[in-house]
Amino acid sequence: MGVHPNTIRRWEREGKIKIVRIGGGHRRIPASEITRLMRKEAQISPVSSETDYEKGLRAFLDFVFTHCKNDHELVKRAIFVRDGYRCRICGSSEDLALKEKDPGLGIIEGNLMTICRKCSEFKEVSEKKEILEEKIEEQEKITRKKILNDLSPSGIAQRVAFGEILSAALVLNKFSLKELVVQSKSPEPVVRTFCERMEALGYLQKTESGYEIKIKVVE
Amino acid sequence: MTIWQEKLGKDYRLEIYLHVWGLERDPFTPDLPAPEAFVPSQREELIKLKEVLMEGRVAVLTGGLGMGKTAVCKFLTAALREENVVFQDPARQVIPVMIHGAAYRSAEEFLRAIILGLELDSNMDSVKMFEVLRKWGIEQKEKLAIIVDDVPESTANFKELGEFFRVLADLPGISLLLNGEEKRMENFLEKIPALKDRVYFRMKLRPLTLPEVRELLIARMRYCSREERDFMSGPITADGFQEIYKVSKGVPRQILAAASKALRLAAIWSSPINAQIVRMANRETLRERLAKIFLRKR
Numbered sequence: 001m002g003v004h005p006n007t008i009r010r011w012e013r014e015g016k017i018k019i020v021r022i023g024g025g026h027r028r029i030p031a032s033e034i035t036r037l038m039r040k041e042a043q044i045s046p047v048s049s050e051t052d053y054e055k056g057l058r059a060f061l062d063f064v065f066t067h068c069k070n071d072h073e074l075v076k077r078a079i080f081v082r083d084g085y086r087c088r089i090c091g092s093s094e095d096l097a098l099k100e101k102d103p104g105l106g107i108i109e110g111n112l113m114t115i116c117r118k119c120s121e122f123k124e125v126s127e128k129k130e131i132l133e134e135k136i137e138e139q140e141k142i143t144r145k146k147i148l149n150d151l152s153p154s155g156i157a158q159r160v161a162f163g164e165i166l167s168a169a170l171v172l173n174k175f176s177l178k179e180l181v182v183q184s185k186s187p188e189p190v191v192r193t194f195c196e197r198m199e200a201l202g203y204l205q206k207t208e209s210g211y212e213i214k215i216k217v218v219e
Numbered sequence: 220m221t222i223w224q225e226k227l228g229k230d231y232r233l234e235i236y237l238h239v240w241g242l243e244r245d246p247f248t249p250d251l252p253a254p255e256a257f258v259p260s261q262r263e264e265l266i267k268l269k270e271v272l273m274e275g276r277v278a279v280l281t282g283g284l285g286m287g288k289t290a291v292c293k294f295l296t297a298a299l300r301e302e303n304v305v306f307q308d309p310a311r312q313v314i315p316v317m318i319h320g321a322a323y324r325s326a327e328e329f330l331r332a333i334i335l336g337l338e339l340d341s342n343m344d345s346v347k348m349f350e351v352l353r354k355w356g357i358e359q360k361e362k363l364a365i366i367v368d369d370v371p372e373s374t375a376n377f378k379e380l381g382e383f384f385r386v387l388a389d390l391p392g393i394s395l396l397l398n399g400e401e402k403r404m405e406n407f408l409e410k411i412p413a414l415k416d417r418v419y420f421r422m423k424l425r426p427l428t429l430p431e432v433r434e435l436l437i438a439r440m441r442y443c444s445r446e447e448r449d450f451m452s453g454p455i456t457a458d459g460f461q462e463i464y465k466v467s468k469g470v471p472r473q474i475l476a477a478a479s480k481a482l483r484l485a486a487i488w489s490s491p492i493n494a495q496i497v498r499m500a501n502r503e504t505l506r507e508r509l510a511k512i513f514l515r516k517r
Contacts, residue, residue, distance in 0.1 A: 160336070
C-alpha cells in the first residue's frame with residue numbers, strides 16, 4: 001500500500017480500518033480491507049502539497065517520537081534534520097544544540113528546536129538579565145542628584161560631605177552610625193545629620209541595630 | 220560581623236586577648252581610618268602642608284614604599300572635612316577632593332573625577348567642566364583642595380597631565396597636593412619644568428625612629444581601647460617595641476604588619492608581646508629567604 005506501519009496503527013486507532021489481532025499482539029489486515037482502501041485511495045487520489053522528502057521526514061519524525069523518545073541522540077538528530085542543521089535564531093551551522101522551548105512540556109516534537117551555543121548562552125543571559133531587572137524595578141529608583149538636593153545641604157562643602165557619606169552608606173547597605181562614620185571617614189556630627197535627614201525623607205529605615213537603605217540609587 | 224566571621228566563627232583566642240588588654244578591636248589593621256591614630260611625629264610639616272592647601276598653592280609629598288603617603292592624604296582629607304563642620308563661614312572652608320591617580324588614563328578623566336568628587340553634574344563636555352573650575356575662585360567662597368594620590372602611577376601622558384596640573388595650580392582658590400613615590404615623582408616633575416617651578420612646598424616622609432614607633436603603636440592602641448589607659452607596660456613590652464623597630468626598619472606599613480603578626484602569635488601563647496614573640500612571628504620562611512637571595516643576585 002506504500003504506507004508506514006505507524007499509519008496503519010493510527011488508522012486502526014481512528015477506526016478507519018478493521019484489523020484482526022492474532023495471538024501475541026500481532027495484527028493481520030483482512031484482504032477485503034486492503035482492496036477497499038486501495039479503491040478509496042484511487043478514487044480520492046489525495047492532492048498533497050508535501051513532497052516525497054517531506055513525507056519521509058514526517059514519517060521518520062513520527063517514528064522517532066512515538067517509539068524512540070528516550071533515545072536522546074536519535075531525537076537530537078531528528079530535530080537537526082528537521083531544521084536543516086541550522087540554528088533557528090541566527091541560521092549558523094556551527095556548535096548546534098537542542099533547546100526546549102518550554103522546559104515543562106518535555107520531549108514533544110513541537111517543543112524542541114535547534115539552536116547554536118552562542119544564541120543559547122545569549123538567550124540564557126538575557127533571560128537572567130530580565131529577571132534581575134524585574135527585581136531591581138521592585139525597589140524605588142532615585143538619582144543621586146535628587147537625593148543630594150532633597151537633603152538640602154547648607155553649602156557646597158556639606159553637599160560634598162553628604163555625597164561621600166551616601167557612597168559609604170550604599171556600600172554598607174545596613175549599618176550603625178559608628179560603622180558609617182568609619183566607612184565614610186567623615187565627622188560624626190555630619191553623619192548624624194545625614195542619617196536624620198535621610199530618615200525624615202523616607203530613604204533610610206531605622207532598625208534595631210542601626211539603619212537600612214530603602215532605595216535604589218541610579219546615576 | 221563579616222560573612223567570614225558568620226560562617227567560620229570569630230577568632231576567639233584573639234578576641235579574649237584583646238579583651239584582657241582592654242582593646243575593642245585589632246589596633247594594627249592597616250586601614251584604621253581615624254586621624255587620631257595617625258603618628259604625630261611630623262607635626263610641623265603636616266601643619267605646613269595643611270596651610271599650603273588652604274592658601275591655594277602646590278605641594279608635593281614624596282616617600283618610599285609603605286611610608287604612609289596615602290595615609291597622610293587621607294589624614295588631611297579627614298582633617299579638612301572635620302574643620303568644615305567647625306567653621307561655618309564658607310570663606311574659611313576648604314573642600315578636599317581626593318582622587319587616586321592610578322585609576323585614570325588621561326587629563327580629561329582626572330577633570331571628570333574632580334567634578335564628580337564635587338558632586339556636580341558630569342554630563343557635559345570637558346570645556347564646560349573646566350569652566351566650572353576656572354570660575355571656582357570667583358563664583359564660590361569655599362576653597363578647593365585637590366589631593367592626587369600616586370600621580371606617577373597614572374597611565375596618562377605625563378606632559379599632558381603635568382600641563383593640566385599647571386593650569387589648575389594657576390587658577391584662583393584651587394590648591395594641589397601631588398603624592399608619589401620619590402624617584403618616579405622626580406621623573407614626573409622633570410618633564411614639566413613649569414609645574415616644578417610652581418611647587419611651593421615639598422615634604423619627604425622618612426622612616427620612623429624607635430620613640431616614634433612606640434608613639435604610633437601606643438596611639439593606635441589608645442584609639443582602640445575601651446577605657447582610659449596608657450599602654451606603657453603592655454601588651455607590648457619595651458624589648459618588643461625594639462624588636463618591631465628592628466624588623467620593620469621604621470617603615471610604617473612594615474611596623475603594622477610586624478605588630479599584627481606578633482599580636483596573633485601572642486594571643487595563641489597568651490603572653491605579652493615581647494622580643495621573642497615578635498621575632499618568632501616575623502621569622503622569614505625558607506622560601507622567602509631563598510627568594511631574597513635570588514632577587515638580590517639578579
